[in-house]
Amino acid sequence: MKKLIVACNAGVATSNTIAYKVKKLLKEKGHEAQIEAVDITSVERALKDADMYICIIKPDKDYGVPICNGMAFLTGINMDKELQKIIEVLEN
Amino acid sequence: MEIITNVFNFVLNDLGSTVFIPVLMILLGKLFKMKWGEAISSGLLLGVAFAAVSLVSGYMGDIICPLAKDMAGTVGKEFTIVDGGWSVLASVTWTWKFAFIMFPIQILVNFIMLMTKKTDTLNVDLWNVWGKAFVAYLTIQITGQFWCGIVIAVIQMVMELILGDAMRGRVQETTGVEGITIPHRHMLLCSLLYPVDYVIRKAPFLNKELTIDNLKAKMGFLFDKHVFGFVIGFVFGLLAKQPIASCFTIGVKCGCALLLLPKVAGLFMEALNPIAEAASSFMKAKAGGREIYIGLDNPMLLGNSEIWTTVILCIPATLLLAMVLPFNKILPFAALDNLTLAVCCFMITRGNLLRMIILYIIGTPVYLAAATFVGPIISQLGWENGIFEAGQMYASAGMDCPGFTLIFTNLFQFLNGNFIYLGLAAVFVAGYIFTVKQFKKDGEEYFASLK
Numbered sequence: 001m002k003k004l005i006v007a008c009n010a011g012v013a014t015s016n017t018i019a020y021k022v023k024k025l026l027k028e029k030g031h032e033a034q035i036e037a038v039d040i041t042s043v044e045r046a047l048k049d050a051d052m053y054i055c056i057i058k059p060d061k062d063y064g065v066p067i068c069n070g071m072a073f074l075t076g077i078n079m080d081k082e083l084q085k086i087i088e089v090l091e092n
Numbered sequence: 093m094e095i096i097t098n099v100f101n102f103v104l105n106d107l108g109s110t111v112f113i114p115v116l117m118i119l120l121g122k123l124f125k126m127k128w129g130e131a132i133s134s135g136l137l138l139g140v141a142f143a144a145v146s147l148v149s150g151y152m153g154d155i156i157c158p159l160a161k162d163m164a165g166t167v168g169k170e171f172t173i174v175d176g177g178w179s180v181l182a183s184v185t186w187t188w189k190f191a192f193i194m195f196p197i198q199i200l201v202n203f204i205m206l207m208t209k210k211t212d213t214l215n216v217d218l219w220n221v222w223g224k225a226f227v228a229y230l231t232i233q234i235t236g237q238f239w240c241g242i243v244i245a246v247i248q249m250v251m252e253l254i255l256g257d258a259m260r261g262r263v264q265e266t267t268g269v270e271g272i273t274i275p276h277r278h279m280l281l282c283s284l285l286y287p288v289d290y291v292i293r294k295a296p297f298l299n300k301e302l303t304i305d306n307l308k309a310k311m312g313f314l315f316d317k318h319v320f321g322f323v324i325g326f327v328f329g330l331l332a333k334q335p336i337a338s339c340f341t342i343g344v345k346c347g348c349a350l351l352l353l354p355k356v357a358g359l360f361m362e363a364l365n366p367i368a369e370a371a372s373s374f375m376k377a378k379a380g381g382r383e384i385y386i387g388l389d390n391p392m393l394l395g396n397s398e399i400w401t402t403v404i405l406c407i408p409a410t411l412l413l414a415m416v417l418p419f420n421k422i423l424p425f426a427a428l429d430n431l432t433l434a435v436c437c438f439m440i441t442r443g444n445l446l447r448m449i450i451l452y453i454i455g456t457p458v459y460l461a462a463a464t465f466v467g468p469i470i471s472q473l474g475w476e477n478g479i480f481e482a483g484q485m486y487a488s489a490g491m492d493c494p495g496f497t498l499i500f501t502n503l504f505q506f507l508n509g510n511f512i513y514l515g516l517a518a519v520f521v522a523g524y525i526f527t528v529k530q531f532k533k534d535g536e537e538y539f540a541s542l543k
Contacts, residue, residue, distance in 0.1 A: 008391035009431060010354040012179065013219050015391070016361040020369060039354060040394055041315040057395035058268070071269055074216065075386040076376055 002051040002090050003034045006070055011039035014074070018054060021073045025083050031090050052089045109187045109477045114139040116192060117363065124370040134363050138186075141359035145183040146479045148356050149176050152349040152426070153484045155325070155342065160423050162332035167415045173467040175489040177426030179357035182222045184470055184486070186360060187477040191225035194245065195371055198224060201249045206379060213256040214379050215275045215387035216372040219361060223277045223492055224248055226470075230501040233469050240504045247500065248493075251524060252277055253387070258528040260385050261535020262439055267392045275387035278432040278492035282440055282531075283524035284458065285451045289440045290530065292447060302445040311404055315429065321350035324428060327411075346425075353426060390435050398443040399434045406434075406452045413456050414489070420460040422467065427490025433459065462494030463487040495520060 004022070008015035015037035023035055038046045040057070047053055047063045054070040066089055072082040107115070114135040121131030153174050160171040185191055198221050205211040227248055228241035235241075256275025263273050292298050313319055325346025329339030376386075393399065407428060414424050424430075433455050437448040467487035474480035491497065499520050502513040 008389075009394060010179070010357070012354050012357045012361055014217075014389050016358060016365060017219060017368065020362075020365040024369070037358065039317065040391070041312060041317075056391045060395070071272070071392065074388055075272055077271060077386075 001032065001034050003036065003049065004052045004054055004086070004089075005036055005038060005043065005046045005050045006054040006056070007038050007040045007043045007046070008056055009040060011037045011042075014056065015070075018056075018070045018073045022054065022083070022086065025073075025079075026086070026090070029083075029087065031087060033086070033090055052086065054086070109189050110139055110142040110479075112189060113142075113186065113192075117367075120192070120367055124367060126366055130366070134366055137359060138363040141183065141356065141363055142187060142477075142479060144356040144359055145180065148349065148352045149174075149180050149183075149474075149479070149486060150481050150484075151345075152176060152353075153481060153486070155345050155349065156328075156423065156425060157484065159328045159332045159334075159342065162334070163328070163423075166331050166333060169415065169418075171414075171421060171423035173422040173464065173471075173485045173487050175422050175425040175427055175463070176486045177353060177488050177490060178492070179353045180426070180486050181226065181470065181488045181491060182357060183360060184474045184477075184479050185222045185226045185229065187479055188225060188229045188473060191222065191229075194221040194225045194228065195367070197242070197245065198249055199371060199375060201246055202253065202375065203378070205250065205253055206382075206384070210250075211253040211257055212383065212385055213253050213260075213273055213275050213387045214375060214384045215253060215256070216375060217276065217387055217389050218368040218371050219364060220276060220389060227497055227501055229473065230466065230469055230497065231504065233472070234501055235504045235507070237504070244500050244503065248277060248280075248496065251280060251496075255279055255282070255524070255528055255531070256385070256387050258531040258535065259439065261538040262442075262531055265538050266396065266439065266442070269392060271385060272392075273385045273387055274390050274393075276389055276492070277496070278390070279436060279439070280493040280496045280524070281433065281436045281455060281458070282527045283520055284495045285436060285455055286440050286527040286530060287523050288454060289447055289451060290526075292450060293441075293444075298447055298450070299444070300446060312400070314404065315400065317350045317354065318347035320429065321347035324425060328423075328425075350426060390432075393435055393438065394431070396438060396443055398445050398448060399431065399438050401445060402434045402437060402448045402452050403429050403431060405449060406430075406456070409453050410456050410489075413453070414460055417457055417460060420457075420464055422460060422463040422487055422489050424460075424489035427488045430456070430459065430490040432490055432492055458498070459489055459491065459494045462491055462498040463489050465498055466491065 006015040006018045019035040019037045053065050053067045055067050056070045068082045068085040072078045117138050118131045118135035121134050156174045164170040224245040228245040231244045232241035252275040256273040260273040322343040326339050326343035329342040410424055414420050437451040441447040467485045471485040475482050499516045503517050506514045
């Protein structure tokens with residue numbers, strides 16, 4: 001299964017909210033993925049064996065994995081577009 | 093009639109709240125059309141989360157308490173409250189039987205304010221309703237009146253939303269994201285710190301741009317929870333005059349406690365997610381059709397390295413303040429890296445490092461005073477519900493909006509003839525109004541500069 005990473009301050013509140021929302025939206029479209037919420041300081045370690053980074057903050061460097069904008073899943077703005085990016089990663 | 097009373101008695105009094113709340117959670121899950129299996133799983137997960145937080149806070153207390161005792165000789169005082177950070181506060185607040193009613197109250201208050209055009213912010217960050225339950229619980233404990241708690245919680249909700257409206261320019265400026273704001277209670281501290289900054293920013297030498305390059309890149313590993321815990325634990329060991337070998341062991345144990353805490357708090361989040369998500373989708377659907385700003389928590393600000401730099405540089409000062417301030421009883425540990433305070437300083441100064449550090453140091457005693465005040469009250473709830481080991485006190489040295497909590501939970505003491513808190517509240521509200529006006533003005537200038 002593909003592994004996706006979301007990160008926030010402690011890896012507890014906002015990141016978990018996004019992870020839950022994305023999982024739910026993916027399920028509705030018949031997809032499944034492992035989505036892990038981590039704290040922002042362990043992003044680099046977590047991304048070593050991950051397939052995508054769902055960002056809240058624009059990353060300051062290239063981690064070598066595709067990214068999408070996690071804010072979309074909180075605000076609802078451009079949510080479908082960002083979800084599509086995730087689905088593309090899952091289908092590849 | 094007697095049967096009904098008996099059932100209510102059994103549910104509210106005989107069943108511990110660590111059973112009652114998961115059961116409530118399962119019923120709420122059904123209300124939000126979850127399948128039985130999912131609802132039961134979420135409910136049980138909440139019960140498991142209570143057990144887990146009890147385990148980790150107990151472990152942490154067993155390490156910190158003896159150290160705090162042994163430290164007395166070195167630092168000249170004994171700390172009686174363990175700093176478990178926000179995760180412990182949030183967890184213990186959820187054991188309050190009425191914590192859940194904050195969901196509908198928050199939604200109602202937000203909708204009324206949207207409909208009457210008193211706000212343009214829709215706060216969808218429903219996980220953080222625990223912060224409202226928290227002040228409500230404290231107020232009820234202090235006054236003995238249920239309605240007082242609800243009134244204070246509602247006042248907080250209103251103040252958050254209006255400040256959220258005022259801050260949206262600054263939020264866009266600092267995050268680059270349009271259409272959002274941060275109506276989170278931790279921002280209410282700006283009411284006390286913005287006026288201070290307004291004065292000190294007039295001094296030319298405090299307006300210099302101090303940049304410390306890449307401190308985060310070089311020191312960032314320190315923020316790995318286990319590394320942070322190890323270093324602090326080691327220092328505590330030295331202060332408690334433990335042999336060097338023990339200091340290493342203590343360090344590792346402290347690293348373990350800090351690494352596990354957020355994982356445990358994550359269980360609450362997982363359990364409450366279905367309800368928070370359903371409520372937030374409901375709010376978004378109902379509020380559609382007009383221009384609104386989505387209210388969120390603060391993680392999108394953490395890309396600004398000044399916040400981390402301020403926290404790293406102020407850790408020694410925080411520990412020193414905790415030791416020398418005579419009123420303080422908490423030993424900063426899990427919330428020693430007080431990001432919420434640094435975030436407020438960042439928003440006020442737009443990232444001027446020198447002023448951020450000054451504000452951070454001015455703000456810290458407020459956090460220590462509030463934690464010392466809250467510790468005995470909130471720990472009582474933890475003891476009653478078997479979350480905390482009896483007699484051991486917990487609080488957070490980084491509790492959100494300490495000034496508001498300290499003043500407003502005591503506000504109703506004027507009913508008993510104590511008018512001090514009413515006076516303090518007037519000062520706080522004056523600072524709040526000033527802060528709202530300034531943020532609004534700054535925001536308008538920022539939006540105008542975009543055109």
